[in-house]
Amino acid sequence: MAVFNLTINKEDYKVDVDPQMPLLWVIRDFAGLTGTKYGCGIAQCGACTVHLDGTAVRSCSIPVSSIGTQKVVTIEGLSEKGDHPLQLAWEETDVPQCGYCQAGQIMNAASFLKDKPHPTDAEIDNMMSGNICRCGTYNRIKKAIQLAAKGGDHE
Amino acid sequence: MSNATMNRRNFLKIGATAGGGLLIGMEWLAACHPGASGPATMQTLNAFIRIGTDGLITIMAPNPEIGQGVKTALPMIVAEELDVDWKKVIIEQAALDTDKYTRQVAGGSGSVKSSWAPFRQAGATGRQLLVNAAADKWKVDPAACTTEEGVVYHKASGKKATYGELAEKAATMPVPKDVKLKDPKSFKIVGTSKTNYDLKDIVTGKQKYGIDTKREGMLYATIVRPPAFGQTLVSFDDSAARKMNGVSNVVRFDNKIAVLGRSTWEVMQAAKAIKAEWKDDGTLESTDDYKKNFEKTLAKLPDEPKRKDGNIKKGFAGAAKIVEAAYECPFIPHNTMEPMNFFAHVKDGGVELHGPIQLPEKARNTIADKFKFPKEKITVMTTRMGGGFGRRLMTDFIEEAVAVSQLAKAPVNVIWKREDDMSGGFYRPMALYKYKAAVDANNKLIAWHHHSVGVTGNTARENNFPAGAVANLQVDTHEYKSPVTTGPWRAPIHNYIAYSEESFLDEIAHSTGKDPVQLRLELLAQAKANPVGKVDYDADRYAAVIKKAAEMAGWGTNKPGVYLGFGSHFSFSSYAAQVVELANVNGQLKINKIYCAIDCGIVVNKTGAMNQAEGAMIDGLGHAMYGELTLTKGKPDQHNYDTYRLIRMREAPPVEIHFMENTIDPTGLGEPALPPVAAALSNAIFAATGQRLRSQPFIKHEEVFSMQKKTEV
Numbered sequence: 001m002a003v004f005n006l007t008i009n010k011e012d013y014k015v016d017v018d019p020q021m022p023l024l025w026v027i028r029d030f031a032g033l034t035g036t037k038y039g040c041g042i043a044q045c046g047a048c049t050v051h052l053d054g055t056a057v058r059s060c061s062i063p064v065s066s067i068g069t070q071k072v073v074t075i076e077g078l079s080e081k082g083d084h085p086l087q088l089a090w091e092e093t094d095v096p097q098c099g100y101c102q103a104g105q106i107m108n109a110a111s112f113l114k115d116k117p118h119p120t121d122a123e124i125d126n127m128m129s130g131n132i133c134r135c136g137t138y139n140r141i142k143k144a145i146q147l148a149a150k151g152g153d154h155e
Numbered sequence: 156m157s158n159a160t161m162n163r164r165n166f167l168k169i170g171a172t173a174g175g176g177l178l179i180g181m182e183w184l185a186a187c188h189p190g191a192s193g194p195a196t197m198q199t200l201n202a203f204i205r206i207g208t209d210g211l212i213t214i215m216a217p218n219p220e221i222g223q224g225v226k227t228a229l230p231m232i233v234a235e236e237l238d239v240d241w242k243k244v245i246i247e248q249a250a251l252d253t254d255k256y257t258r259q260v261a262g263g264s265g266s267v268k269s270s271w272a273p274f275r276q277a278g279a280t281g282r283q284l285l286v287n288a289a290a291d292k293w294k295v296d297p298a299a300c301t302t303e304e305g306v307v308y309h310k311a312s313g314k315k316a317t318y319g320e321l322a323e324k325a326a327t328m329p330v331p332k333d334v335k336l337k338d339p340k341s342f343k344i345v346g347t348s349k350t351n352y353d354l355k356d357i358v359t360g361k362q363k364y365g366i367d368t369k370r371e372g373m374l375y376a377t378i379v380r381p382p383a384f385g386q387t388l389v390s391f392d393d394s395a396a397r398k399m400n401g402v403s404n405v406v407r408f409d410n411k412i413a414v415l416g417r418s419t420w421e422v423m424q425a426a427k428a429i430k431a432e433w434k435d436d437g438t439l440e441s442t443d444d445y446k447k448n449f450e451k452t453l454a455k456l457p458d459e460p461k462r463k464d465g466n467i468k469k470g471f472a473g474a475a476k477i478v479e480a481a482y483e484c485p486f487i488p489h490n491t492m493e494p495m496n497f498f499a500h501v502k503d504g505g506v507e508l509h510g511p512i513q514l515p516e517k518a519r520n521t522i523a524d525k526f527k528f529p530k531e532k533i534t535v536m537t538t539r540m541g542g543g544f545g546r547r548l549m550t551d552f553i554e555e556a557v558a559v560s561q562l563a564k565a566p567v568n569v570i571w572k573r574e575d576d577m578s579g580g581f582y583r584p585m586a587l588y589k590y591k592a593a594v595d596a597n598n599k600l601i602a603w604h605h606h607s608v609g610v611t612g613n614t615a616r617e618n619n620f621p622a623g624a625v626a627n628l629q630v631d632t633h634e635y636k637s638p639v640t641t642g643p644w645r646a647p648i649h650n651y652i653a654y655s656e657e658s659f660l661d662e663i664a665h666s667t668g669k670d671p672v673q674l675r676l677e678l679l680a681q682a683k684a685n686p687v688g689k690v691d692y693d694a695d696r697y698a699a700v701i702k703k704a705a706e707m708a709g710w711g712t713n714k715p716g717v718y719l720g721f722g723s724h725f726s727f728s729s730y731a732a733q734v735v736e737l738a739n740v741n742g743q744l745k746i747n748k749i750y751c752a753i754d755c756g757i758v759v760n761k762t763g764a765m766n767q768a769e770g771a772m773i774d775g776l777g778h779a780m781y782g783e784l785t786l787t788k789g790k791p792d793q794h795n796y797d798t799y800r801l802i803r804m805r806e807a808p809p810v811e812i813h814f815m816e817n818t819i820d821p822t823g824l825g826e827p828a829l830p831p832v833a834a835a836l837s838n839a840i841f842a843a844t845g846q847r848l849r850s851q852p853f854i855k856h857e858e859v860f861s862m863q864k865k866t867e868v
Contacts, residue, residue, distance in 0.1 A: 001400055018400055018421070025420035029375070034367035035360020037541070038419070039492050040573045044796035047492060075360030082359040090358045094350040094762045097770055098222025099357035100364060100492040100541025125805035132796065134492045134542050135222050136773030138807035140766065 009077025019065035046131030056111035097135035221543030224763035236278030264823025365510035383789035439789035470602025470627030474593030493541020499556035505532025545643035583644035623690035653830030703752035708734035720839025722831035727823025777802025779833035
């Protein structure tokens with residue numbers, strides 16, 4: 001057990017947990033932010049994707065002890081009013097079915113669009129193929145990313 | 156809030172005239188004094204509708220939402236007949252309430268189909284109440300009043316009033332009988348696109364799923380189960396687990412051990428530290444054992460056929476040609492993205508249940524029977540589910556949660572690890588299908604024999620096409636008993652029958668030199684003109700989707716380097732036909748597109764329906780390509796997504812879907828678009844390579860894929 005000070009969505013959290021506890025479970029069970037989902041626990045499905053200093057990571061496979069001062073952003077903190085271009089594009093495209101994987105999909109896409117504001121279809125395929133959607137909404141996810149990308153650069 | 160509460164309540168029941176004798180619970184609540192300056196008051200018009208004095212309309216969504224879109228689609232039906240502005244509608248998920256609602260089920264693609272009539276009735280009754288209230292107030296004839304988007308008008312006098320203004324009075328009016336339903340031609344909400352009601356919450360992470368449930372004093376629990384099907388627990392040592400951080404308790408029940416604690420990860424870690432001894436309590440079977448035993452079983456016919464038309468012996472005796480083939484179906488797990496979980500709190504002689512369940516009523520009945528709680532002491536709240544696909548028709552995970560809460564004397568959320576979820580059973584059953592068909596000298600199909608065995612009660616859908624179109628037809632099935640648990644998996648049995656039968660029809664077409672689409676149309680024409688035995692499908696509607704899909708894909712026009720495969724199926728009272736278009740791009744087989752025509756009657760929510768059909772096709776494609784769970788001595792060989800492959804974005808092709816337009820009452824849609832896709836793909840692969848795929852997953856047919864350099868479909 002050890003005490004860790006984390007910044008999640010611009011708020012400070014102090015947790016006393018096993019240093020090996022994955023960030024996912026600190027976010028969900030200790031910070032109480034349940035928008036980040038558990039899917040596989042081995043970085044294969046992408047449901048747990050969050051940003052560490054702006055870069056998408058699989059929070060299920062990162063021990064809390066490795067976070068340090070890196071800033072954590074979860075789906076709840078992606079935008080102030082739920083108006084990130086991807087969130088708006090997801091709404092316009094009516095992407096989700098069950099919705100469970102979608103936070104991870106959006107977080108993954110948000111990080112990737114920062115580096116590639118105008119991706120090709122093949123680039124979207126490659127960057128998004130680490131995120132599983134069992135409902136099969138892939139075509140709508142792709143469409144929403146294309147829509148958001150058209151809206152301009154993403155910072 | 157005394158001026159905003161309700162003080163009178165009585166319950167009435169009215170018959171839903173078109174609902175096949177169903178009763179809708181109509182609950183009446185009347186407020187005594189609406190608040191003049193306080194918050195808006197809510198008037199409950201019936202079990203589905205509450206109207207606020209501020210004009211906001213709350214419509215209840217009684218059916219479990221697993222991603223099939225009924226939380227949006229069913230209230231659209233009520234809103235249509237109630238005649239309100241969709242933007243002012245608030246949707247609330249209803250808890251299990253068998254007094255108020257009749258079919259709180261997510262299964263069998265039946266929500267819209269079975270809710271259509273009673274939900275329209277509920278909306279129309281609400282509308283008539285508001286009209287009657289206005290007419291009474293204005294001393295005019297209700298028949299002279301009209302409504303539009305939440306306002307009642309009396310055009311002759313120029314009077315108008317909003318539903319909000321009329322709600323209090325409406326709640327005191329007698330229930331109108333024989334209310335008039337709208338003509339579908341005048342629908343303004345049904346047939347349009349309304350985005351998923353929970354969309355905003357989903358994209359901002361606010362949406363709660365069962366796994367997110369947390370309460371004061373609640374413990375997380377994870378469970379150690381037998382590692383192989385056919386094993387029982389002998390003993391265990393939990394001394395190391397109990398000493399681990401965050402662990403508060405370990406309890407045993409049945410053949411399982413539950414570890415409880417303050418966080419999910421800590422109990423999952425501690426579960427790994429449990430040393431358990433298991434013993435074999437039955438035959439521990441491996442995948443190859445099933446294959447051998449299935450063959451042995453099919454050496455004989457069962458005592459009674461499932462269906463028998465004419466005489467197949469005579470049919471085969473008169474054959475000019477006989478076609479035979481066997482198709483193998485593997486076990487596959489459901490793999491809902493949200494692993495199994497459930498919250499239970501045993502207290503005060505009853506239990507509170509809260510979580511993802513497709514059959515809340517079954518959950519209550521099962522828990523009442525097993526734990527001897529009176530039904531009225533059991534509450535069930537259904538959460539939005541991270542997928543269902545049939546897995547959440549089971550109640551095993553709820554039984555676990557109740558047992559653990561009872562033993563630990565605490566509210567608990569039992570959460571399954573992905574590994575537990577994948578190896579936890581209730582799989583789509585493994586099966587073997589053997590088909591034999593005879594054609595006469597004129598290439599007419601004169602006999603058909605279906606002979607199958609699987610780890611399930613009935614491997615056939617015996618009244619489905621081509622039954623009805625063949626003079627001599629027999630369907631024989633065997634149940635193979637196994638310790639491996641099986642259950643419904645999206646479009647149960649249909650999902651595999653469609654693949655094997657539609658592939659076999661393709662084999663018949665090719666071996667007789669017939670066009671596969673033409674063969675189906677001929678058979679359907681025969682089933683219409685001269686039906687043999689019981690026929691569940693409408694041959695005209697079936698033929699129409701086949702023709703439409705063929706037309707969409709340009710069937711019959713030869714495009715160099717492009718190969719088409721056809722598949723169609725009737726399930727859940729709906730018709731779906733699909734064409735897979737493959738292209739040979741520099742030696743790689745690639746799906747250009749899948750075309751699909753569907754007839755499910757009236758489409759309630761266009762965007763939702765389109766999403767379901769798109770998803771079902773990609774889901775069906777992915778499982779046909781990659782899905783297989785194998786067993787070694789009763790133990791699943793795959794436990795997580797590193798060894799079990801699900802389809803990913805780069806493998807998902809574009810799809811084009813057409814819904815047939817008609818005014819027939821809606822039928823199933825969550826499942827029917829899935830079954831044809833595997834056949835359409837395998838038939839397209841045959842067209843491209845001459846290789847017939849007779850088992851899934853297709854990815855294992857290296858002989859086909861090695862024909863191409865770096866083939867990826």
